[in-house]
Amino acid sequence: SVAEGETTSYSYIFYSSGKIHHTVIGPLEPNSVYFYRCGGQGPEFQLKTPPAQFPITFAVAGDLGQTGWTKSTLDHIDQCKYDVNLIPGDLSYADYIQHRWDSFGRLVQPLASAKPFMVTQGNHEVEHIPLLKDGFLSYNSRWKMPFEESGSSSNLYYSFEVAGAHIVMLGSYDDYDVYSEQYKWLKVRWFQFLNTSMSRILNYA
Structure with a gap:
């Protein structure tokens, strides 16, 4: 099948x-392997979806950067039997040097293309230049x-559910005081999650 998305730069x-592709695919079956390629050409990748229920294993690694230790860290993660990779900020350490985003993409591609690779931002992603460039571009x-x-x-900031776990990824370098949009969203999302969880518990009982 073919999924259409958007191409931006x-x-x-x-x-x-270069061209950056974003495509939403699915719904996908849990615990399954899918083969895909971008733009109908180039190399073929395979994606393993996580299970539908526990047990599930998360790999968590922040501050990856691009040092001599980064490849070793990624290799250790790859050797683990994990289902979802969570990256809580400070990805490429590009720090305004944009071609380092390209090299970081190539560095993490073997993992990011094969299993869910969910990220959020840290201070190294801000890259704000007053009057010239907005942050997080x-x-x-x-x-x-x-x-x-x-x-x-x-x-x-966003959240998602996988195998019965509700994962919340917050933005520590976006506004988060009680008047912020992030705080308001988190309150709404939290109550939605509690209501859903209580319904599941009552139905199970």
């Missing part, structure tokens, strides 16, 4: 990105997460 001072252009599906108005 962005510019940052003297840098222009590179991050938001490259790493589109399912924020709209979770009722969020920003790609910087």
Whole structure:
């Protein structure tokens, strides 16, 4: 089957990105392997979906960067029998040097293409230049997460469910005080989750 998405790109001072593809696929069967390729050409990848229920294993690794230790860290993760990879911020350590986003993409591609690779941002993703560039331009252009599906108005914070676990990815470098959109969203999402959980418990009982 063929899934249609969007192709975008962005510019940052003297840098222009290549084509960036975002496509929503599914629904997908749990605990299954899917083969896919982007744009109908190029290499074929395979994606393993997580199970529908417990047990489930998460791999969590932040501050990956691109140092001599990064490849070793990724290799250790790859050797683990995990289902979903969570990256809580500080991805590429590009820090305004945009081609480092490209090299980071190539570095994590073997893992990010094979299993769910869910990220959020840290201070190294801000890259704000007053009067010239808004913050998180590179991050938001490259790493589109399912924020709209979770009722969020920003790609910087979102939530998703997998195998009965509700995962919340917050944006520590976006506004989060009691008047912020993130705080309001979290309150609504939390009560929705509690209501759903209570319904499941009552139905089970």
